[in-house]
Amino acid sequence: MKIRRGEMLAVMTAAMLVLAACTPSPGSAPVGTDPEPSPEVIAEELDVPWSIAFHEGIALVSERDSGRVAELGDDGAVREVAVIDDVTAAGEGGLLGLAVLDGDVYTYFTAADGNRIERRAILGAAGALALGPPTTVIDGIPAAGNHNGGRIAFGPDGMLYVAVGDAGDRDSAQDLDALSGKILRLTPDGAVPDDNPFEGSPVYSYGHRNPQGIAWDDEGTMYASEFGQDTWDELNVIEAGGNYGWPVVEGVADDGDHIDPVQQWAPSDASPSGIAVVDGRIVIANLRGERLRVVPLDDLATASEWFRGGYGRLRDAVVAPDGSLWVLTNNTDGRGDPADGDDRILRLGVG
Template sequence: MTRHVVTVPAAALVAALLAACTPGAPDAASPAASSADASTPAGTATDPEDTGTAGAALAGEPEAFASDLEAPWSLVFRDGVPLVSERDSARILELADDGTAREVGVVAGVTPTGEAGLLGLAVDDDGRLYVSSTAAEGNRVQRYDVTGEPGALALGDPVTLLDGLPAAANHDGGRLAVGPDGMLYVTLGDAGNPADAQDPEVLAGKILRLTLDGEVPDDNPFPGSPVYSLGHRNPQGIAWADDGTMFATEFGQNTWDELNVIEAGANYGWPEVEGAAGRDGFTDPVQQWAPSEASPSGMAQAGGTLFVANLRGEVLRTVPVADPSTSQEHWAGEHGRLRDAVVGPDGRLWVLTNETDGRGSPAPGDDHALVVDLTTP
């Protein structure tokens, strides 16, 4: 079964965009002050305890649970079993209790190039696996039944929910997550064409919201369209607070990387603005960082704290949900580039390293799945 959802009803989306960008119109539920100075960060690193917003925290130092992984990109849990995607090999692995990795399957048709390849994973309540990958025809989202028992898991036949999506050697987005509303969220980068992020007829530079069968939900902000938010350059991580607030991380270009609160129908400005600009019609980030210090990728939430994995910055950032304009840095340079962060069913934080940068350096096989205990207030 193949479902193609690659066009947007332009009339509805254009009308909404024009209304949002009309001078004097209110911003689309911007959580950041519209007067923010774009020359300074929207938030600075402070101690969350100083502001009374302490949440879950790291307890101790991380340990390597699994090693010798090859450019791992996403980690999810299915019935307590950690599953990992490898971008360049197109393999999906299951990790045993002793940290050994076993191949569950190879996703057919993946064409890894640069930062593209086998990317995000998500699991629904029925144990079905959702996979984002780059193929010759473009980016796509597929669903698999998973068969067998732990130690002998296998992939069934794929059901394609989306295909023919914009793709490039970089800026592919690729993060998947099943939200607290039971819907499938998909991040898509601008695929190297910045103007597409503002184009209502192109799905690049958007966050999409779909049913688990790939249909467009009736309550999406733009009738008949899978688009949930737009104006994104390369959103790489999504997570929800306990109250349902949705957050997303985003790679900037040369000025600011971003942490955004995602609202239905909101426009986050790329390429018209990068970082906090205070312009009508565009939603400012709640926090921003210089790209050399960040490249925020996968993100998890636990106990009122966001845990953000950073690639170029080689740090794990903790952000209190109650004050997302602040953050703290951990592990600076100790474990290299960090690709994904996930809270496991065991209550520990799991973090994937990703030393292979998409340009062939260093050699594959240098990456790990790290685990660290968390404390909660």
């Protein structure tokens, strides 16, 4: 069979496009072979969802722009629990991270006077939850139209860890007297733990641009995802007192003065937000990259990619009480292309 020159060029072009799509960006991790699971949609039509946390098996979801905390029923119904009145939603600011401890929900949000964390008692039972009055855990965290960080989580030591962006003030990330560009460590009441690396300071690590994911493995090792600027997004292993370089360096510096990331990716392939550790893997939700990146704990130099472009922008990944992985899409945040039913919660039975 004779193939015409135009047809040959079309075939070659298609092959080159496929090869480009499958080739990692220079400096990024080799692509692994972890098989992609089949997701189940368990909730739909959320409004810019940002974080998921669980209270006695009940999923609570934050919505950035509406300031709403919602609960998810077993049937997928979404019910409003409360609206945080002081939320000022603008740009990337609004109601961001949620965390739950001992019957209280902690909320990280942007207010008129900056970012703050409040604690409220969770009242009632499934299907009729409510929140009590707020107690301020920490305030005075710098806020801006972007780089607010916003992820909060309780570590295996029972302390509250807070991912804080540089709020557009690059140099503040290296200033140990500033809260911006840091990961903070607090007691559940907001006090500074006696064993923090800098005496009297909530700062746990510094030199961060815009960290938005924190998680721990079974050995207690802490991991964090971070948005870079133009060159590299990062996955870091977090050490107490560690300097992660921003704005002096972005990505791997190999200079002995800063802690290098264990992986880095071009922002167009990543923009990593929430992360989770499940079944021997770090799972990273990516916004611009529109994929889950899956890093095996026993080989931090490699990664597999799931759902590349299949569900659009992905904001959070969290392990549910039953061991499944829940993922938030984020296509209604003004930067995505919402499909019918967006935004969604996907459930993955990984193993």
